[in-house]
Amino acid sequence: MLRTRRVGRGLSMAVCAVLTFSFFTACSRNKTGSSDSITVGVVLPITGREGKPGQYQREGIELAIKQINQNGGILVKDLDKKLPIKEVFYDDTSDQAKSAAFAERAMSSDNVVAVVGAYSTALGEAESVMPDRYQVPWITTGAAASTIFNHGYQYAFGTLSPTNLLGSTTAEYLGTLVDQRKLTKGLKLALALENTDHGVDYGNGIKEWIQQHPGYFVVVFSENFDLGSPDFSGLLQKVKSANADIFLADAHLQDYITMHRQYLQSGMRHLMISYGARGPESDARKALGDGVDYIFAGIWWSRNLPYPQVKKFNEDYKAFTGHEPDSWYPATAYDAMRALAKAIENAGTLNKTAIRDALRKVQLNDSLLPGQTLKFGANGQINTPFVIVQNKPGGKVDIVFPKDAATGDSIAPTPKH
Numbered sequence: 005m006l007r008t009r010r011v012g013r014g015l016s017m018a019v020c021a022v023l024t025f026s027f028f029t030a031c032s033r034n035k036t037g038s039s040d041s042i043t044v045g046v047v048l049p050i051t052g053r054e055g056k057p058g059q060y061q062r063e064g065i066e067l068a069i070k071q072i073n074q075n076g077g078i079l080v081k082d083l084d085k086k087l088p089i090k091e092v093f094y095d096d097t098s099d100q101a102k103s104a105a106f107a108e109r110a111m112s113s114d115n116v117v118a119v120v121g122a123y124s125t126a127l128g129e130a131e132s133v134m135p136d137r138y139q140v141p142w143i144t145t146g147a148a149a150s151t152i153f154n155h156g157y158q159y160a161f162g163t164l165s166p167t168n169l170l171g172s173t174t175a176e177y178l179g180t181l182v183d184q185r186k187l188t189k190g191l192k193l194a195l196a197l198e199n200t201d202h203g204v205d206y207g208n209g210i211k212e213w214i215q216q217h218p219g220y221f222v223v224v225f226s227e228n229f230d231l232g233s234p235d236f237s238g239l240l241q242k243v244k245s246a247n248a249d250i251f252l253a254d255a256h257l258q259d260y261i262t263m264h265r266q267y268l269q270s271g272m273r274h275l276m277i278s279y280g281a282r283g284p285e286s287d288a289r290k291a292l293g294d295g296v297d298y299i300f301a302g303i304w305w306s307r308n309l310p311y312p313q314v315k316k317f318n319e320d321y322k323a324f325t326g327h328e329p330d331s332w333y334p335a336t337a338y339d340a341m342r343a344l345a346k347a348i349e350n351a352g353t354l355n356k357t358a359i360r361d362a363l364r365k366v367q368l369n370d371s372l373l374p375g376q377t378l379k380f381g382a383n384g385q386i387n388t389p390f391v392i393v394q395n396k397p398g399g400k401v402d403i404v405f406p407k408d409a410a411t412g413d414s415i416a417p418t419p420k421h
Contacts, residue, residue, distance in 0.1 A: 041090040042078060042354065044069075044344070045110030045119035047131065048146075052098025053232055053258050056287060057333045058123045061145050064334030065120060066091070067324045068341035078345050081352030089345070092116060100130040107131040111138035117354050118142065120340050123333075124256065125149040125202035126231070128162075135159035141360045143344060145337035149201035153383040159360050161384040163340040163373075167202050170281060170302045171209020173390040174252065177302070177405045178276065179213070179220050186416040187275060189219055194248035194274075195226040196239055196263070198255055203228060206254040206280055224248050231256065236263045240270050254280040261291050268295045275417035276300065284393055284401040285331045298418040300394040300404065305335040305373055308403050308411050309391070313370050335372045343368055343378055374409065 046065055049058035069089045072078065077086040092114045094106035103122065110116045111134055118141040122128040128147025135142035136157050144152065148164035181187040195210065197203035207226060214221050225246035229239055240263070243251060251274040255263055260282040267277075282288070283301030307318050307329045317338065321329050329335065347362035348354070363380060371378035374389040381387055392405035394414060402412030 039083065040087065042080070042087045042348065043090050043092055043114060043116045044341075045107070045114055045116040046091055046093045046121045047096055047103060047106045047110065047119060048093075048121040048123055049098040049103075049127065050095045052096075054098040054124050054127070054256065056285075056330075057146065057257060058095075058098070058121075060330050060333035061121070061123050061337035062093070063321070063325050064337035065145070065341045067321055067334070068338045068345070070324065071320070072341075072345050078348050079352075080348070080354060082354070089341075096127060098124075098127070100126055103127040104130040104134065107134045107142070108138070111135070111140040111142075116140065117348065117356055117359055118344055120145055120337070120344065122147050125152075125167075125200050128152055129201070132157065132160055139360075140356050141344070141347075141363055143340045143363075145340045146333070147202075148205075148385070150205050151201040153385045157384065161363055161380050163336040163343070163378065163386055164304055165386055165388050165390065167205035168209035168212070169387070170390055171206040171211075171254075172213040173209075173392065173405075174206075174278060174280075174302045175210045175213035175217075175221070177300070177392045178250065179217060180405065181276075181414060181416045182220055186414065191221055191249040191275065192224040192247065193221050193250045193252060194243045194246045195223060196236075196243065196251070196253040196255075197226065197228050198259065199228040199230050203254045210252065221250070229259075231259060233259065234262065236266050237270070239263075240266055240272065244270060244272055248274065250274055250276045252278050252280075255282055257282055257285055257287065260285075261288050264288070264295065264299075265292060268292070273418070273420065277418065278302070281332070283331075284395055286328075287330075289395075289399060294397060296395050297397050298395060298415055300392055300414075302390045302392050303332040304388070304390060305332040306391050306393055306401075306403050307335075308393075308401070309372070309374065309409060310411075311372070311376055313376075314372050317372055339368060339371050339373060339378055343380075 048062050073088040077088040079086050096103035110119050120143045122131045122144040123146030125147050128144045132152045136159050143161045148167045197207045260279040278300050283299045288296050347366045351358040351362040368378040391403050393401050394404045403409050404414040
């Protein structure tokens, strides 16, 4: 589906991918805006350690663009015509400096009306300083840390709910298992948190819920780890020595796979185990097999949500890419592009400040995300609920929380293998 070519000059040694779809012409360092199209910048990792999630997010964006263009494009009232979206894409190779540089290039040189992308907290934080500088709307499809949205930026938006809500939802879910008497009160938690603002927010969300619900759980261990570490054995030995009942880690995909492989090798077993927003990914199942059974995860979206628009998206996405949606990654990116398209149409102009103002008011009432409504809060970030999913034997993944979205019951505590 994609072909890539290299472009030179310093930080531009990253990939500038040239889409083969009819709605796109080759991306360039030169200005690409014209009266015949609406140019949108996309900056995502499709190589490097975040390459897989970034690729899935790119597929969600490109599916939305394809559908918008097949329907005639976006009506721009000022021009009295519909225009197709043209994508200028940059692969930041999972590198913060390149991510910031490519976001800046898209905003300053490519004449884009907006930039979408920025998968992961680290890459999102790097890009987030650019939107206000160039007064270009920016929507992160894969970064949720509060540090991005607490600076008072006026042009920054995000389609992920806050990570502290992920933490508190995780604790709330475990609390419901206590209420159901599947777990007992007073259980001990061990936390392993990535050394980022994402990890800080996740841990704070858990601890705040525990403080508000005394007697349910107690944190007996909490330690940070560096992204991309090849060896978590020292950390896991400390977790083992803590004699906790429940193990909760906040980790990105590759760290989740590495850490859980070493967790299994250590012979540890906890009553419940989670890796934050990671768990149901096909790459983890391929790497670890039934070793990922019974892991639960708090995620921003699930393909099992019982909404008709989710069923249609699943079908369209598979037809477009040849594979099922993997975890939550493509949905938040798909809805980001749809929200941007609606804001442009509502603004009726390609003026970037007017599009920013329209994004502040835009509302998708057929959103794929939990609750089915997407709108940006005062700080630019959405606040939709999380769903908790649990891996089951045979590759099955069920939504287990909240109850009104559940497709199966929680298996708790984790059975002995």
